[in-house]
Amino acid sequence: MKIVKRDEMLNIERFAIEEIGISGAVLMEIAGNQVADEIIRSYPDRSLPITILVGSGNNGGDGFVIARRLFDAGYNPAAWLLVDPEKLQGDALVQYRIHTARQLPLHSIEEGLARLDEDLASSEAVIDAMLGTGISGAVREPFNHIIEMVNGHGAHVFAVDLPSGLDCDTGRVENVAIRADETFTFALPKRGFFLQDGPSVIGRLEVKDISVPGTLADRLGMELPELITEQLAVQALPGRPQFGHKGTFGHALVIGGSKPFVGAPLYSAHAAYNTGAGLVTLAIPEEIYPVIAGQNQLALIRTLPGAEGHFNGEGVEADLFEKVGAVAVGPGLGRFDAGEAFIEEIMEHLDDQPIIIDADGLYHVKDRLEMLSRYRGAVILTPHPGEMATLTGRTVADIEADRITVAEDFARKYQVHLVLKGHRTIIATPEGTWVNPHGNDALAKGGSGDVLTGMIASFLAQGAGAAEAMQAAVYVHAASGERAAQKYSHYGVTPGNIIETGKEMLKEMEGKK
Numbered sequence: 344m345k346i347v348k349r350d351e352m353l354n355i356e357r358f359a360i361e362e363i364g365i366s367g368a369v370l371m372e373i374a375g376n377q378v379a380d381e382i383i384r385s386y387p388d389r390s391l392p393i394t395i396l397v398g399s400g401n402n403g404g405d406g407f408v409i410a411r412r413l414f415d416a417g418y419n420p421a422a423w424l425l426v427d428p429e430k431l432q433g434d435a436l437v438q439y440r441i442h443t444a445r446q447l448p449l450h451s452i453e454e455g456l457a458r459l460d461e462d463l464a465s466s467e468a469v470i471d472a473m474l475g476t477g478i479s480g481a482v483r484e485p486f487n488h489i490i491e492m493v494n495g496h497g498a499h500v501f502a503v504d505l506p507s508g509l510d511c512d513t514g515r516v517e518n519v520a521i522r523a524d525e526t527f528t529f530a531l532p533k534r535g536f537f538l539q540d541g542p543s544v545i546g547r548l549e550v551k552d553i554s555v556p557g558t559l560a561d562r563l564g565m566e567l568p569e570l571i572t573e574q575l576a577v578q579a580l581p582g583r584p585q586f587g588h589k590g591t592f593g594h595a596l597v598i599g600g601s602k603p604f605v606g607a608p609l610y611s612a613h614a615a616y617n618t619g620a621g622l623v624t625l626a627i628p629e630e631i632y633p634v635i636a637g638q639n640q641l642a643l644i645r646t647l648p649g650a651e652g653h654f655n656g657e658g659v660e661a662d663l664f665e666k667v668g669a670v671a672v673g674p675g676l677g678r679f680d681a682g683e684a685f686i687e688e689i690m691e692h693l694d695d696q697p698i699i700i701d702a703d704g705l706y707h708v709k710d711r712l713e714m715l716s717r718y719r720g721a722v723i724l725t726p727h728p729g730e731m732a733t734l735t736g737r738t739v740a741d742i743e744a745d746r747i748t749v750a751e752d753f754a755r756k757y758q759v760h761l762v763l764k765g766h767r768t769i770i771a772t773p774e775g776t777w778v779n780p781h782g783n784d785a786l787a788k789g790g791s792g793d794v795l796t797g798m799i800a801s802f803l804a805q806g807a808g809a810a811e812a813m814q815a816a817v818y819v820h821a822a823s824g825e826r827a828a829q830k831y832s833h834y835g836v837t838p839g840n841i842i843e844t845g846k847e848m849l850k851e852m853e854g855k856k
């Protein structure tokens with residue numbers, strides 16, 4: 344499913360209205376019906392107190408449709424028009440006229456905010472049809488006060504298209520925004536849901552079909568980021584030939600580890616093994632061999648010479664890469680003087696196998712990005728925002744302000760594949776962009792990134808293309824975080840739990856393949 348900005352959504356809708364010939368009022372009718380149906384499904388009790396907040400634009404028009412449909416279904420919602428009816432235009436005015444012609448009850452803002460607050464205080468559900476994609480700037484009076492009133496009460500809040508106050512494109516909340524429990528968005532998910540404040544105000548997101556399919560975006564030649572869904576991840580997952588042997592499923596090489604970071608390469612190697620790699624080799628500095636050997640029963644171990652608890656940059660020889668299908672360098676690597684040259688040498692030994700560069704591996708390539716552009720195979724970088732700041736010379740705040748654009752620009756400029764981690768991970772490649780709506784705070788722990796790296800390496804070794812391996816791994820990793828938090832609490836999830844739960848996710852996914 345594609346993700347859109349305001350102008351893109353408007354262009355698609357304009358095309359649907361002008362070229363396809365489905366009128367705006369019809370779209371509004373479908374949109375309002377879709378939300379009303381959800382509310383009726385959620386609350387079969389017709390006596391439930393519901394307040395509907397209707398704004399001045401087409402988002403308010405949707406609110407009129409919802410109100411009418413709920414009255415027709417036997418509910419008695421308190422519908423509040425929050426602007427002077429003189430200000431209504433277009434399809435919203437059409438809906439207002441239908442509402443009044445039907446002689447359905449309608450409260451006016453003239454009755455005062457105190458009276459509205461009484462309705463809000465006694466409501467079980469509030470429907471926010473105040474502001475949608477058309478918002479510009481900070482929320483103005485009286486909507487700012489009304490939003491604070493809604494957020495101050497405990498009712499279940501349904502946002503229509505988007506929570507009022509959220510910017511559709513940037514995900515920024517300028518002053519206030521509705522904190523929705525559920526957002527029913529129309530046609531396509533909006534970009535702001537996945538950026539900045541978006542994820543914390545949208546609640547559960549559901550995309551409602553309003554007869555404006557995403558395929559219209561293709562017809563208009565729009566290149567849009569795509570949402571990572573289970574279905575997409577299932578397709579991306581490499582196949583498993585039934586009679587394959589360990590060679591069929593590839594050999595992943597993980598290069599990393601140092602005295603302070605012994606666990607990191609182990610997590611990567613174990614994640615690779617537990618997601619299907621045929622063979623995993625762990626290349627570590629010789630100094631940490633005893634600790635690693637004591638904790639590892641799965642991977643083959645290769646030691647390289649070290650100094651002061653790190654690699655010393657030597658010992659990178661051709662046989663290390665024999666029959667290796669994918670390489671991950673960085674987990675637990677740490678920083679050492681020869682780091683830059685070490686990674687350069689690794690890349691020189693490779694033919695065109697995909698290479699993932701993670702953690703301090705990223706630090707060591709920050710001044711050698713052209714080397715990455717020149718590499719014959721796929722280069723996958725997996726920075727968190729801090730590492731992305733190091734790679735780009737920008738601030739973390741800059742990166743977080745528009746993660747999608749930052750990731751896209753970097754991937755195109757250096758012709759690399761990027762997993763920009765964080766709350767709503769972005770995958771950007773020279774060919775396309777994907778946004779991951781899954782994951783939670785349970786993943787925000789040391790070791791979690793090492794697991795992700797291992798999963799990507801594993802899928803690459805099993806023959807997935809770079810973009811597919813990233814999509815499948817990002818999905819499995821994030822969805823496992825969500826699933827594991829249900830079992831072990833958000834506090835208690837460990838990277839090991841992510842690996843274990845990842846197997847449950849894979850079990851479900853292979854059944855759908």
Ligand SMILES: NC(=O)C1=CN([C@@H]2O[C@H](COP(=O)(O)OP(=O)(O)OC[C@H]3O[C@@H](n4cnc5c(N)ncnc54)[C@H](O)[C@@H]3O)[C@@H](O)[C@H]2O)[C@@H](O)CC1
Binds near residue numbers: 403473486503
């Ligand atoms: N265009 C279409 O074909 C469809 C649009 N739909 C609905 O239409 C919405 C977009 O409608 P509009 O473009 O009319 O925009 P909105 O209804 O989102 O908002 C525009 C109105 O809000 C006011 N406004 C803007 N910024 C404000 C601020 N900061 N503080 C207070 N008031 C502010 C404007 O004066 C204007 O009256 C979508 O979100 C969706 O809900 C749906 O009915 C489906 C079809």
Ligand SMILES: [K+]
Binds near residue numbers: 474
């Ligand atoms: K809204």
